[in-house]
Amino acid sequence: MRSVRTPAIVLRRTNYGEADRILQLLTPDGKQSVMARGVRREKSRLAGGIELFAICEVVIGEGKGEIGILTSSKLVHFFRHIMDDYDRMQFAYTAIKLVSKSSEMVQGPEWYDVLAETLAGLDSKSVSFELVQTWFYLHHAAVMGYELSLWHDENGKELSPELSYRYDVSERGLIVVEGGEITADHIKLLRLIATRPLRVLAKIGGTEKIMSDCFLVAREHAAI
Numbered sequence: 001m002r003s004v005r006t007p008a009i010v011l012r013r014t015n016y017g018e019a020d021r022i023l024q025l026l027t028p029d030g031k032q033s034v035m036a037r038g039v040r041r042e043k044s045r046l047a048g049g050i051e052l053f054a055i056c057e058v059v060i061g062e063g064k065g066e067i068g069i070l071t072s073s074k075l076v077h078f079f080r081h082i083m084d085d086y087d088r089m090q091f092a093y094t095a096i097k098l099v100s101k102s103s104e105m106v107q108g109p110e111w112y113d114v115l116a117e118t119l120a121g122l123d124s125k126s127v128s129f130e131l132v133q134t135w136f137y138l139h140h141a142a143v144m145g146y147e148l149s150l151w152h153d154e155n156g157k158e159l160s161p162e163l164s165y166r167y168d169v170s171e172r173g174l175i176v177v178e179g180g181e182i183t184a185d186h187i188k189l190l191r192l193i194a195t196r197p198l199r200v201l202a203k204i205g206g207t208e209k210i211m212s213d214c215f216l217v218a219r220e221h222a223a224i
Contacts, residue, residue, distance in 0.1 A: 011100045049073025056099040079123035088122045121198035137218035167217045
């Protein structure tokens with residue numbers, strides 16, 4: 001039997017029969033459904049390695065049809081602090097649900113990286129909640145194929161530090177507006193969020209006054 005060892009994030013767990021569980025996993029190679037036999041029994045060796053909000057290392061053997069067989073599981077990192085904050089925990093569930101749905105429409109290894117980075121950010125109290133959400137929305141949109149343009153406006157003109165902008169939902173981009181709420185500082189921060197990991201962004205100070213505006217732009221653009 002051919003087996004594959006891979007890092008994975010649990011997207012969903014469904015009880016099956018008396019002691020089994022069907023798992024939907026997200027791996028760098030995409031989504032994979034597996035059967036975890038006997039995992040609900042008290043002494044199961046598999047149970048501790050398939051937690052939610054965690055990076056796991058699993059070994060998947062061939063099963064019948066498209067469902068593999070989970071033969072080994074190990075907990076690599078459990079993002080336990082997510083459950084300390086209700087809002088962060090709810091957003092973690094939201095991110096998992098959205099990535100699960102979106103990865104069916106657009107396949108690619110990027111989904112694993114986006115979800116892993118988001119969970120790590122939610123787990124760290126040093127990373128603001130708005131920053132994590134903004135990061136997720138921008139990167140979700142990019143993987144879906146409609147990356148927010150942070151270099152040109154809706155007319156294709158290069159964004160100018162001398163002008164102010166507003167996000168236009170119908171155009172799905174920035175438009176020039178006198179007295180608009182999006183300034184050069186907002187655009188600079190959005191560019192950083194779109195291209196840097198959260199652990200790097202958390203070290204940038206002085207963003208509190210403009211983060212909420214950036215969050216609103218990212219959420220509107222993601223259209224979730």
